[in-house]
Amino acid sequence: MKLRQSAAVAAIAVLALTATACGGESGNAGDKPGGGAEGKDAPKLPTYVVAKDVSIDSPVLKKAQSAGKLVFGAKSDQPFLGFEDTDGKRSGFDIEIAKMVAADLGFAPDKLEFKTVDSNVRETAISKGEVDLYVGTYTINDERKKQVGFAGPYFLAGADLLVRKDESGITGPDSLKGKTVCSIKGSTPLQEIKKPKYGAKTIELSKYSECVQQLLNNEVDAVTTDDAILKGYAAQRPTKLKVIGKPFTEEPYGIGMAKDDKALRDAVTNALEAHQKSGDYKKAYEATLGLSGSAYVEPPALERY
Secondary structure (H helix, E strand, O other): OOOOHHHHHHHHHHOOOOOOOOOOOOOOOOOOOOOOOOOOOOOOOOOOOOOOOOOOOOHHHHHHHHHOOEEEEEOOEEOOOEEEOOOOOEEOHHHHHHHHHHHHOOOOHHHEEEEEOOHHHHHHHHHOOOOOEEOOOOEOOHHHHOOEEEEEEEEEEOEEEEEEOOOOOOOOHHHOOOOEEEEEOOOHHHHHHOOHHHOOEEEEEOOHHHHHHHHHOOOOOEEEEEHHHHHHHHHHOOOOEEEOOOOOOOEEEEEEEEOOOHHHHHHHHHHHHHHHHHOHHHHHHHOOHHHHOOOOOOOOOOEOO
16 A cells, blocks of 8 residues: 655654653553543543444444444553553543444444454454454554455554663664664564664564563663554653654554455445544544644545455
């Protein structure tokens, strides 16, 4: 999938989180809320009208309707994107995307179930029917399309580097020779950073927060994944962490589902389009990723296939 570089730059610019977005220095990486409005003057999350009598010739949707719930795979440790607090409450931009799509499919918030699914087993969880849909910083690419279907892209990110605040030797991906970089099993940024041209040593873990904790503990030199994720962690620890700000890939996010369920794919795409046009998408962005005060830009064009 080829996306214009200008779109990538624009989307990346939108994600610049200010140091005041989320304070605090103590605790483990990822132990603070990562989405939802904070403060009486903060943007409010939108509500979504739940469609009635939805009839779509989709095996997955029919199963969900029979069960009385729609199951989403998601991330739980990504500030501002997909986060689960100690009370089990989910928040973030991806969670809002899930809710707006679910509403158009006829499911109210109390009829949704979120399952935390790590990057390296996403395709397995979808193909085995363990989740009905997957919304969790899931990059669309041709290799994954061989295994699952995608609706989107609904957002465009780019791989970047998270380092300690006092780091001066790492200025971008080309300065990683001999450095130890942590990333997530099954992620596209991991595959990129393992290329010989970078000369980096890599550590593969299952959760983003684990990589960030190793960075805070001086066990690795950098963390690489999508800039949208990294900037959330940097905003949590503004005096300890920073994002280099030189993205070196394009990561178009999509909603994953069963490969051959075209009816469901079309319905989810229609839902994304409708909520973008209605303004719900923008409101959801401003109350989650946009809490930094960064300006909103239009999402990338949806792909239909």
